[in-house]
Amino acid sequence: MxxxxxxxxxxxxxxxxxxxxxxxxxxxxxxxxxxxxxxxxxxxxxxxxxxxxxxxxxxxxxxxxxxxxxxxxxxxxxxxxxxxxxxxxxxxxxxxxxxxxxxxxxxxxxxxxxxxxxxxxxxxxxxxxxxxxxxxxxxxxxxxxxxxSRVRAGIYSRSSRKRTFFHPSLMNVRLARAMCNLAGVMPRGVLLDPFCGAGGILCEAAEIGASVVGMDLNFRLLRGAMVNLQQVGAKEATLVNGDVRFLPISNCDYIVTDPPYGRVSSTRGERAVRLVNALLEAANGIVNRGGKLCICSDSRMKVGEIIKHYGKQPEMCVKIRVHGGLVREVFTVRY
Ligand SMILES: C[S@@+](CC[C@H](N)C(=O)[O-])C[C@H]1O[C@@H](n2cnc3c(N)ncnc32)[C@H](O)[C@@H]1O
The missing domain is CATH 3.30.2130.30 (VC0802-like)
Structure with a gap:
């Protein structure tokens, strides 16, 4: 040893x-x-x-x-x-x-x-x-x-502002990569981001070598995700315009995602917490055995309680202070 x-x-x-x-x-x-x-x-x-x-x-x-x-x-x-x-x-x-x-x-x-x-x-x-x-x-x-480190300089020099398509809801590059690491993403595994927006998480997962599936309600953002994935040379990517409550995928190895919060992402009038409930209920039937979910959300959404409500225990939870009163929580769940 x-x-x-x-x-x-x-x-x-x-x-x-x-x-x-x-x-x-x-x-x-x-x-x-x-x-x-x-x-x-x-x-x-x-x-x-x-x-x-x-x-x-x-x-x-x-x-x-x-x-x-x-x-x-x-x-x-x-x-x-x-x-x-x-x-x-x-x-x-x-x-x-x-x-x-x-x-x-x-x-x-x-x-x-x-x-x-x-x-x-x-x-x-x-x-x-x-x-x-x-x-x-x-x-x-x-x-x-x-x-x-062999990747830190590269990751630190990238920024979501340098993506071909930028939108304020794009996830920060470092957090997106760290969440993929928390979920244990490996090359050729299948990763789903059901709130993929312009593809911040999808791009990092594709850089690792995963096959990525993204879904979003907003077609303009999905088109942005497509050009961003092309920019990183993603080999296997599927993008679906749809609603998280009707997920068209029967299995995946990882779900890595951040639900809408704040004013930059529209939910078309639905309460974001309902969407997270729908996702966590569906995840039980979608994520392969041994697979993982990693979710980042506003702490006021109380995602830890929703995870327990659907019969799972969070494997870990980390709080990230953003600004003012906003605290984000990152959870992982193993299936
Ligand atoms: C915080 S952003 C996602 C950022 C993205 N995960 C990334 O890595 O850059 C939340 C996204 O959820 C989408 N959204 C809102 N309601 C939705 C729904 N019912 N089904 C799927 N996507 C939805 C919004 O259009 C928005 O793009």
Whole structure:
């Protein structure tokens, strides 16, 4: 068993934590992440880091823990030799779980010197082969080989405003991707967004490689979803103009969605809560066994109670504060 770590970004920490945990489960690793602020540790007997770093929105970096010492840096030489190879260049970064913003230049230089003497490897701050994280947790320092996220920069540079077709109801790119990750979306799985609007969630699911099915009452938005899906090169997409109360699909692997709320999405006079009731009732017969639903809504809609009303228990719930009094809740349900 190896010990691994992830460091999540400072925004939306509760959402970041559940995203990392959900990706671990999607990688079939039955291990709970132990959190120390923004740093999480877990043990596993296969390496899930490449998968996590290619999928997570909120994981900044992660890797394998190789050595451990007290604050006096009394590292074991054999462990140091496993951290960096003599022919590698390396750099050291320090992360203190209790003071994530503090500068730790001195400690980084001390550990750099120790590694250099123990392994014979050279320091390179600009072109290092090995990125070494020294993580201060309680009274211990852990040394880990770390890799940066492979998708974060791409996801952060995209914005729903840069989609070919923009509408204010389009879901934010990061939340859409994180919700797909919470639902465990995998390539070739079938994902339904029954309130798909202009396709924010559908585009992220298509980027992952899922087959997407979108439905919406508003034909103009559906046309927007079509051009947005073309922009991301979606291979398998079906769009249906219709009402969530009459879903024309008999099975799918995931439902990832956000029902209408606020003034930007019209329901043509129906109460949004009724539409959510209709969806959750239908989901019991549509989502394949082992599949998942992930839904984001205004907390005033009390979606947790609706989920229970249809005989399910929310697997998890995270609150996201938007502005003023508006709080969004993200739930997942397993079928
Ligand atoms: C918050 S937006 C969805 C955003 C979208 N999921 C995304 O990823 O960008 C809610 C959508 O629900 C649609 N809608 C409202 N009533 C509906 C109904 N009865 N059946 C299906 N869609 C409906 C609205 O037209 C609107 O596009």
């Amino acid at each position: 190896e010990r691994y770590f992830v460091i999540v970004t400072g925004e939306e920490v509760p959402l970041a934590r559940v995203e990392a945990q959900a990706l671990l489960a999607t990688a079939s690793i039955d291990s709970s992440i132990e959190w120390h602020g923004r740093v999480g540790f877990f043990s596993a007997n296969k390496d899930p880091m490449s998968f996590i770093l290619s999928r997570a929105v909120y994981v900044r970096e992660g890797g394998i823990v190789k050595a451990e010492a007290s604050w006096s840096c009394d590292f074991d030489k054999t462990e140091l030799l496993q951290t960096v190879r003599p022919n590698e260049t390396f750099c050291v970064r320090v992360f203190d779980c209790s003071r994530p913003r503090a500068s730790m230049q001195d400690l980084a230089a001390t550990i750099g010197g120790i590694l250099k003497r123990a392994t014979g490897a050279r320091v390179s701050l600009t072109n290092a082969i090995a990125r070494i994280m020294a993580i201060k947790v309680g009274k211990r320092i852990l040394l880990a080989r770390s890799q940066l």
